Amino acid sequence: KQEVTQIPAALSVPEGENLVLNCSFTDSAIYNLQWFRQDPGKGLTSLLLIQSSQREQTSGRLNASLDKSSGRSTLYIAASQPGDSATYLCAVKRFGNEKLTFGTGTRLTIIP
Amino acid sequence: EAGVAQSPRYKIIEKRQSVAFWCNPISGHATLYWYQQILGQGPKLLIQFQNNGVVDDSQLPKDRFSAERLKGVDSTLKIQPAKLEDSAVYLCASSLTTRGSAGGANVLTFGAGSRLTVL
Numbered sequence: 001k002q003e004v005t006q007i008p009a010a011l012s013v014p015e016g017e018n019l020v021l022n023c024s025f026t027d028s029a030i031y032n033l034q035w036f037r038q039d040p041g042k043g044l045t046s047l048l049l050i051q052s053s054q055r056e057q058t059s060g061r062l063n064a065s066l067d068k069s070s071g072r073s074t075l076y077i078a079a080s081q082p083g084d085s086a087t088y089l090c091a092v093k094r095f096g097n098e099k100l101t102f103g104t105g106t107r108l109t110i111i112p
Numbered sequence: 113e114a115g116v117a118q119s120p121r122y123k124i125i126e127k128r129q130s131v132a133f134w135c136n137p138i139s140g141h142a143t144l145y146w147y148q149q150i151l152g153q154g155p156k157l158l159i160q161f162q163n164n165g166v167v168d169d170s171q172l173p174k175d176r177f178s179a180e181r182l183k184g185v186d187s188t189l190k191i192q193p194a195k196l197e198d199s200a201v202y203l204c205a206s207s208l209t210t211r212g213s214a215g216g217a218n219v220l221t222f223g224a225g226s227r228l229t230v231l
Contacts, residue, residue: 004154034219043116043203043222044155089154099168100220102154 002027004092006103013080014111021075021106023090028068030092035064035075038087038105047088048075080110114138116223118204124229130192133226137185137206143167144181145220146189147203155203161187194230201225 003026013019023033032051036044048057048064050073056065063076073090087107091100117136125131137144142163147155158177159169163184172179176195181187191198205220 041224041227043224044205044220045222046219049219091154099157099160100155102156104152104154 002030002092002094002101004090004101004103006088006090006106008106009104010107010109012109012111015080015082017080018076018078019080019108021077021088021108023073023075023103025071025073025092025101027092027094028071029095030068031095033064033066033073033090033092034100035062035073036089036091038089044089077108082110082112084108085110116204116206116221118202118223118226120226121224122227122229124231125194126231127196128193130190131194131228132188132190133202133204133228135187135189135204135223137187137204138221141206141208141221142184143207144187145205145207146179146187147205148200149203149225150200158189158202191228194228196230199228199230201227 005024007022030052032049034049035047037047038044047062048059050057050064050066061078066073087105089102089105091102093100119134123131144161146158148158149155158172159179160167161181164181177191179189203222203225205222207220
């Protein structure tokens with residue numbers, strides 16, 4: 001059974017700093033991995049999707065990396081802004097199974 | 113493009129009562145998902161539809177939860193009778209992915225969710 005873990009559960013950093021969020025998964029037979037953002041009272045917004053054959057994806061100030069062999073992914077946020085404050089969730093999808101397995105999320109607070 | 117619509121946004125009921133949630137996916141999206149997100153946890157898939165057929169309902173508590181997707185468009189999720197542990201946000205999502213496509217990019221679009229409090 002796939003288990004997805006995100007540590008830390010909460011993180012506070014001053015505005016302008018670069019930061020890294022971590023995601024680990026137990027079963028490396030994944031098809032892809034996605035990073036989502038969730039704002040309070042709102043649904044999830046997909047940020048980046050990395051296929052199993054890829055090692056990283058970039059979108060603006062966000063960069064996600066994937067190391068399948070070690071069961072890890074990181075989300076790097078450059079030059080953090082107060083608007084980046086949200087909960088960030090990673091989710092993995094297995095081959096032959098459309099279901100996404102989510103981590104518990106990291107609640108990020110950027111301090112102005 | 114209009115997003116995934118869900119209603120009601122908030123619902124408070126007493127245990128053993130019933131509740132129903134409605135979802136209207138993005139037009140043309142064949143796949144529809146219902147997720148349950150308990151406070152402090154990641155979303156957990158309850159049921160997945162491909163058009164109006166069920167693809168995966170392995171984590172749906174079938175003794176109290178039911179879901180349907182009429183005509184392959186809108187969907188309703190019902191809980192009867194509700195328990196305290198059903199307090200959660202119920203998220204609906206949809207995607208273009210069709211079964212047998214090896215998954216494809218499968219980017220899900222989520223609705224804002226329906227927050228249920230069971231007292």
